[in-house]
Structures are given as structure tokens and as C-alpha cells.
Amino acid sequence: xxxxxxxxxxxxxxxxxxxxxxxxxxxxxxxxxxxxxxxxxxxxxxxxxxxxxxxxxxxxxxxxxxxxxxxxxxxxxxxxxxxxxxxxxxxxxxxxxxxxxxxxxxxxxxxxxxxxxxxxxxxxxxxxxxxxxxxxxxxxx
Amino acid sequence: xxxxxxxxxxxxxxxxxxxxxxxxxxxxxxxxxxxxxxxxxxxxxxxxxxxxxxxxxxxxxxxxxxxxxxxxxxxxxxxxxxxxxxxxxxxxxxxxxxxxxxxxxxxxxxxxxxxxxxxxxxxxxxxxxxxxxxxxxxxxxxxxxxxxxxxxxxxxxxxxxxxxxxxxxxxxxxxxxxxxxxxxxxxxxxxxxxxxxxxxxxxxxxxxxxxxxxxxxxxxxxxxxxxxxxxxxxxxxxxxxxxxxxxxxxxxxxxxxxxxxxxxxxxxxxxxxxxxxxxxxxxxxxxxxxxxxxxxxxxxxxxxxxxxxxxxxxxxxxxxxxxxxxxxxxxxxxxxxxxxxxxxxxxxxxxxxxxxxxxxxxxxxxxxxxxxxxxxxxxxxxxxxxxxxxxxxxxxxxxxxxxxxxxxxxxxxxxxxxxxxxxxxxxxxxxxxxxxxxxxxxxxxxxxxxxxxxxxxxxxxxxxxxxxxxxxxxxxxxxxxxxxxxxxxxxxxxxxxxxxxxxxx
Numbered sequence: 001x002x003x004x005x006x007x008x009x010x011x012x013x014x015x016x017x018x019x020x021x022x023x024x025x026x027x028x029x030x031x032x033x034x035x036x037x038x039x040x041x042x043x044x045x046x047x048x049x050x051x052x053x054x055x056x057x058x059x060x061x062x063x064x065x066x067x068x069x070x071x072x073x074x075x076x077x078x079x080x081x082x083x084x085x086x087x088x089x090x091x092x093x094x095x096x097x098x099x100x101x102x103x104x105x106x107x108x109x110x111x112x113x114x115x116x117x118x119x120x121x122x123x124x125x126x127x128x129x130x131x132x133x134x135x136x137x138x139x140x141x
Numbered sequence: 142x143x144x145x146x147x148x149x150x151x152x153x154x155x156x157x158x159x160x161x162x163x164x165x166x167x168x169x170x171x172x173x174x175x176x177x178x179x180x181x182x183x184x185x186x187x188x189x190x191x192x193x194x195x196x197x198x199x200x201x202x203x204x205x206x207x208x209x210x211x212x213x214x215x216x217x218x219x220x221x222x223x224x225x226x227x228x229x230x231x232x233x234x235x236x237x238x239x240x241x242x243x244x245x246x247x248x249x250x251x252x253x254x255x256x257x258x259x260x261x262x263x264x265x266x267x268x269x270x271x272x273x274x275x276x277x278x279x280x281x282x283x284x285x286x287x288x289x290x291x292x293x294x295x296x297x298x299x300x301x302x303x304x305x306x307x308x309x310x311x312x313x314x315x316x317x318x319x320x321x322x323x324x325x326x327x328x329x330x331x332x333x334x335x336x337x338x339x340x341x342x343x344x345x346x347x348x349x350x351x352x353x354x355x356x357x358x359x360x361x362x363x364x365x366x367x368x369x370x371x372x373x374x375x376x377x378x379x380x381x382x383x384x385x386x387x388x389x390x391x392x393x394x395x396x397x398x399x400x401x402x403x404x405x406x407x408x409x410x411x412x413x414x415x416x417x418x419x420x421x422x423x424x425x426x427x428x429x430x431x432x433x434x435x436x437x438x439x440x441x442x443x444x445x446x447x448x449x450x451x452x453x454x455x456x457x458x459x460x461x462x463x464x465x466x467x468x469x470x471x472x473x474x475x476x477x478x479x480x481x482x483x484x485x486x487x488x489x490x491x492x493x494x495x496x497x498x499x500x501x502x503x504x505x506x507x508x509x510x511x512x513x514x515x516x517x518x519x520x521x522x523x524x525x526x527x528x529x530x531x532x533x534x535x536x537x538x539x540x541x542x543x544x545x546x547x548x549x550x551x552x553x554x555x556x557x558x559x560x561x562x563x564x565x566x567x568x569x570x571x572x573x574x575x576x577x578x579x580x581x582x583x584x585x586x587x588x589x590x591x592x593x594x595x596x597x598x599x600x601x602x603x604x605x606x607x608x609x610x611x612x613x614x615x616x617x618x619x620x621x622x623x624x625x626x627x628x629x630x631x632x633x634x635x636x637x638x639x640x641x642x643x644x645x646x
Binding site (some may be wrong): 007008023025027028030031032034035038039042043046048049050052053056068081084090100102104107108109110 | 353364365366367400401402418419420421452453454456461469470485487488489490491492513549577578593602607610611
């Protein structure tokens, strides 16, 4: 068996977001939602362009850019794109790969059904969103 | 006596080397030959044109339509939308060749008809290929790349690999390698009266199940992902492969479709035992079957390209590609043909391109040839000048009938650029992702897309002063996007571009 053939499921299994999923659930996730690899400098989601998806970084790094200004860095295990799906508005930032970047993608119109099927992932997402909100409040102080 | 043509393209130095003589290789060879790049070589390990269509599909019938008669004349650009299987030529006699070979038994061609049309395209289009020359290895040198082949070494600046997604791929399931792959199941009568388990629920799985329905005693298809009926109903698959699924849903006459992770496959003296665990239901299954077939798909035969640094995607089954179908990690290595599906575009609302089939990649490949000529050889393509009052009618006509926009929804776009000094120019068809991400002159692009509900809508993108504005125009029950309302709304979107130019003049 080709050892590298199992890497996609393995990569998903390593992420805390999916830590509560059973192996069959991880396999279903891997079969249902594709991965995409971006070149360094390539845009992943685009400010003001509708229809973007929910992305989870499997490998590599990216930056969040608003109106040309870098705001934050993203690395393995981080996710993005969910806010514009939840609010049904175009993204307010670009996300740009700063290295070769490998992501899992869930399309905007599939995210809700996925999260309702896997409430443990939704709970972990909420925990992370809560931490982001707290950090933002501290910054805004 | 017939004169024997010497084999073209002996080993040596070239600008571009194309590998492959399936539809992707033939389209690339045809289109590159018309760019003006001086030295383009085309090599193929096959003895003749046709690629996968020399053997597949297993059951000898395609799933993509060609309408021999349509609202537009064969050979016109508009007709291409009704003929998803012909390659695209620059002259009438190279156009719309597939319907010439169809016997009209179905609205989708037989494998042999498809192959005949590809052979004819190569002959009429003067596509020269060095057949029987197998690409074996790849390395870099100071000028670009060196391709080792069965005939010797080819040096080139640019490599175009139209190698298909043709290598059988087995999902990493213990024991599955004991079962034959889809490619080895060419005689359905072998399965008469047998119980068959098919691993996989995508094209090849359903194609097999459909082909075995008249023969097998029981058919079970199993894989982790549930069948997405909404998608399947509107996919090309539905034309021929929906029956096994329908049988399952209706309580079946021996066909079952199971959502389960296959944990292992055991070979026994008189058959197989499959151990599976539910993905959309809780529990385990142990199923006995006389035969197991791995319909788990294919991978690209990329040989040693990963050693060169070519990054792979989709469980290492395909190279990861940029919007212009270049390796994301090795500049100068391009892919044509159905591997272009590995460049997914904007994926708006999860939409996939048609780049995995001829109808989509024929256009991509033509653009790729122009892109290589411009980027690497400075051979600018023609960009016709437009008057201000021609822009709206031109864009509306493209939205109505451009086969590139209709077959590659949300993926290819028509672009008109507005430059203060150079005037208004038709920039041609481009990948939408490239237009959206490129900082360039003020311009607008139109595309045909699916909205979030799956309705087909025209979409306008206007880039002005580096800022992009996206506007969806209304849908239409007959997909007629040339109404007065469309004209008015499109004009309103584009007006700032045209007026700014006017104010400069």
C-alpha cells in the first residue's frame, strides 16, 4: 500500500477541529470535501467576491489582508471563510497564501448541513470563535 | 506505393514539448502549432491518436452529449455548446467532427465514434505526433527541463503534460488490492448470476453497476460518501447511470447503495468478505460477495514529476495547478487535457468546472497555448479594438451564446479592457480566477454562473482603479440574457469604465 495515499485522512485526523470524529466520519469528510493546494502569493478567498467557501489549513501559512493591509497570519489547523458564510455577505478580507498552502474546503452551501451533521465540530468552532472574540475585545480594550 | 512519413520530432532541443495524444494532447498540439512558437514537439507512447478513448469507457458509450442537429449550424462557434465531444479548430473543416461519425443510436457517441473523430481531427488539422515515444523521466537543466524518453532526450523550456488521469488508483483499504480494478472488468457476462460488491460510488462505480444490471444476481455499491442525489440528478452521470441508485431507493431488485467506510476486504476460497462501518448510520456490516471490483478511480501517471517538486493534490492523485494550469510549485510545467480539473477556479458556491471532460478542457487548452506563447515567448495574441458603443452588445452576445462561458460556468470569462492610452480592447476568454486576482488595466469580465440556489445567472465583474465590483444580473426562465433589462443593468455596471475613459480623451 502506498503510504502517502492515506495522508489526506491522516492530515484531517491531526486537526483539533476534527478531534472528536470517528475514523469512518473522517473518511466520509475526506471523501465529501476536497483539498486544494495554493501557490505562494495566490489568493484563497477574495475581499468583496461572493461564493467563497470554508477553509481549514492542513499545511502551510497564509495572511489575512484588508484593503492591502496585512492583519493576521494563519497556520495549520486555523480556519477561515466561515464568517462570510454565516452572515451571508461577501468576505471583508483577502486571504493570501504565504507559502505553499494546503487546505480542506467546504463550499458555502454545504457548511450548514455539515455542521448540523457533526455538532462536535460546530462546538469546537464556537470555542475558537469565542477565543477570537475575547482576544479582539482585549485589543480594542 | 504509399510514401512512409518519417517520424516527426526526433530527440533534441525544443521550445515546448507536449506529452500525450489523447484529446488534451491533440488540442494542445493543434493550438500551440498556431501560436507561432517555433519549435513544438509532440510525443506519445501510443501508436495512434485517441488516448483513453482508444479503450474506454469500459461499456463503450460516452456520457456527454453531441446533438447532430441543433439550433445552430455545425461548424459555428454557437454550435459547440451542443457538441460536447469535438475538439475546437480554427477552420470549418476542423470543427464539429464528432457528429459526422455518430449513427444517432443515442445523443451521446459510442467510444468508437469518439475515437474516429479524434483520429480525423489529427488528420485534417495536420497534428503531427511522434507516436511510440514514451516519456520516462524528467530532470532540470539550465535552460529548462530534460525529458527522458524511449527514443532519447528532449530538452525544452516548457513541458505540457496531457497525460490524463489514467492510472488505476486503489483506495487505501487493506485487502482491496486483491480485487480487480474497474479497468480489468471488460466482460460483463463474467458476472452472470454473481453477487458483486463495487467499492466506489462515482462515475466508474455507477457505470459498472449499470453495465452489470442485466447480468449480476446482486450488486452492492459502497463508499463513505453518501450519494448526493441533487447533484447526481443533474450531472452527466444521470443520463445513463442512475438506474442502480433508483433500484436501491425503491426497495430494489438486488441493487444496494451503502454509505460506509470499507475497513477491509478478505479474500476467501469462494469469494470475498467485506467489512464496513457506517458513515451516515451507526453500525457495522459484514457482506459476502462472489466478486469485488475496485471502482475507486484513477490517478495521473505523473512518474517522477514529484521529485522535481511538483506538488500533488486529491490524495496525491493529481498535480496542484494555478489558474493557468501551471504546477503551483514548479514554474514551466503545465498540464493539459482532463488534468486541468486540478485547477478548480473560484469554486463559487462549490461549483466545479467542466475541465475534466472534453467540453471544458478543449477551451482551457486553447487558452493555455495562447498563454504560453505570450508569457514565455512574447507572442502577443490579437486583441481587437472596440468602439464604446460596441461593448454592451458584444458582452450581451457572449453571455447569450459563448460556448466557453456556458460550458465553463464560473470558470471562464469574456474580458474587455479599457486603457486610457490603448483604448477599448477585447481581451478574449480568460480564466475567471486569473481575471479576479490580476492587478491590471481597468476592465470588465462577464461570466455565466450558478448562484447559491443553482440558478444560472449572468455575472459582471468590473475592475476600476484596482477595486473589483461584482454584480449578478437577473436570471431568465429561457436563459435569454439579452433582454432590455439585462442591457440596462449591464450598461449601468460598465458605464463608469467607459465614461472615465471618455473623460480622459
